[in-house]
Amino acid sequence: MSTIPKLLSIAGSDPSGGAGAQADIKTFAAFGCYGMAAITALTAQNTRGVIAAWPVAADIVAAQIVAVMTDIRPDAIKIGMIATPDIAAAVASALGASPRNVVLDPVLIPTQGVSLAAAGLERALLVNLLPLARLVTPNIFEAAALTETPQARGVDGMTAQARLLIEAGAKAVLVKGGHLAGAPVDVLVCDGETRLFHGRRIDTRHTHGTGCALSAAIAAELGKGAALVDAIATAKVWLEGALEAAEALRLGEGRGPPDHFFTYRS
Numbered sequence: 001m002s003t004i005p006k007l008l009s010i011a012g013s014d015p016s017g018g019a020g021a022q023a024d025i026k027t028f029a030a031f032g033c034y035g036m037a038a039i040t041a042l043t044a045q046n047t048r049g050v051i052a053a054w055p056v057a058a059d060i061v062a063a064q065i066v067a068v069m070t071d072i073r074p075d076a077i078k079i080g081m082i083a084t085p086d087i088a089a090a091v092a093s094a095l096g097a098s099p100r101n102v103v104l105d106p107v108l109i110p111t112q113g114v115s116l117a118a119a120g121l122e123r124a125l126l127v128n129l130l131p132l133a134r135l136v137t138p139n140i141f142e143a144a145a146l147t148e149t150p151q152a153r154g155v156d157g158m159t160a161q162a163r164l165l166i167e168a169g170a171k172a173v174l175v176k177g178g179h180l181a182g183a184p185v186d187v188l189v190c191d192g193e194t195r196l197f198h199g200r201r202i203d204t205r206h207t208h209g210t211g212c213a214l215s216a217a218i219a220a221e222l223g224k225g226a227a228l229v230d231a232i233a234t235a236k237v238w239l240e241g242a243l244e245a246a247e248a249l250r251l252g253e254g255r256g257p258p259d260h261f262f263t264y265r266s
Contacts, residue, residue, distance in 0.1 A: 005033040005223040008068055009216065010061075010091055011080030012041035012053065012107070018257030019045070019209030024078055024216040026260040030238075031220035036072065038064035040091075041083040047208050047252025055083040055118070058090035065094035076101035076223030078216045079133070085124035092128040101222040104133035105215035108142045122146050131169040135228060137215045138165075139176045154180065155187055155196065162189035172228060174218075176211065188232065195229065199236055206246030206256035213258055214239050238263075 009024035017023065021037040028035035040061050044051040068074065077099055082088050095102070106125050122145055130136060143161040144151040146168075152158045152175070162173040172190035174197075186197040217238055221231035245262035259265070 002034070005031075005075045005220065006072055007033045007035050007216075007220055007223050008065075008074040008077045009035065009037040009080065010040060010065065010077065010082075011037065011212070012043050012083065013039050014043060014045055014209070016046040016208075016252070016257075018047065018251075019212045020080060023209040023212045023257065023260070024080065027213050027216035028220050030260045030263065031217060031224070033075075033220045033223060034072075036068050036074065038068065040081055040087055047254035047256050049254065053083065055087060058084070058086040061087050062090040062094040065091065069094065069096075069099075074100070074223070076103070076219040078102075078219040079104045079129060080212055080215070081107040082121060082125065082129070084118040085120045088121065088124035088128040092132060095132060099132055101219065102129075102133045102135075103215050103219040103222065104129055104136045105211055106136065106138050106142050106146060107211075108145050122148075126168050130165070133170060134222065135172045135174060135218065135232075136165060136170045137174045137176060137211070137218070139211060140179050143173075143175045152177075152180075155185060158187040159189060159194055162187055162194075174232060176214070178210070186232075186236070188229070190228065197232060197236055200240055202240060202243040204243050204246055205254075206243065206249070206251070206258055208252075208255040208257045210239060210243065210258060213242065213260065 007028040009021045011021040014020035025035035041055045043053045147161045147164040158175040165173045175187045178184045184199040188195045217235035242258035245259040
């Protein structure tokens with residue numbers, strides 16, 4: 001019986017390695033976990049942005065997940081880019097009623113490039129995947145899209161949107177405020193309580209895939225048995241370190257990725 005924590009990423013493929021399933025697997029490895037991936041979409045992207053995206057057929061996505069779930073049962077699952085409503089329904093069906101430690105990162109709007117979401121995806125995520133997730137991690141743009149409310153401008157708005165997602169069926173919601181001005185703050189709403197996670201603004205252009213990395217790091221910690229608040233806190237500290245170290249990688253001409261393995265180079 002394997003003792004290494006086993007993590008499954010359900011996400012799109014980023015050929016440049018900075019985001020999506022490739023970034024998730026790097027993050028899992030950085031946290032000492034065994035990473036697996038079911039690919040939901042192929043993309044053409046790099047540090048300059050997303051050029052194009054092609055969803056994988058829903059039945060093929062489901063077959064990948066079933067193949068893993070029936071052989072190497074994951075200790076935690078990170079769900080990223082879903083692309084279409086059909087894929088959302090297929091993922092929910094393949095995972096079953098009670099998957100363990102699901103972190104849903106609702107990838108809807110890339111910082112640069114073409115959309116990664118088909119029409120109707122927001123509703124499909126709410127209906128099919130929100131109830132399965134132990135934690136949902138939208139940024140302020142995604143939280144606004146999922147709740148059909150104006151973009152939050154601060155903690156109060158982020159908290160209100162998190163509560164709306166709880167009412168929609170989420171167990172816990174972490175709204176990420178990294179795109180707001182000033183020192184970054186994330187808002188967690190869980191079990192009727194609100195908790196703020198304050199961070200440091202890292203002066204770097206290497207932010208490609210930071211949302212993927214954070215949610216994957218949280219999933220890794222949950223898979224290792226950490227409590228939710230501790231998993232989030234650990235993941236945020238790690239991500240700050242990865243962002244600080246990213247400049248040394250010298251990758252790409254645009255928004256390069258964080259250094260997922262910075263702890264091994266120090």
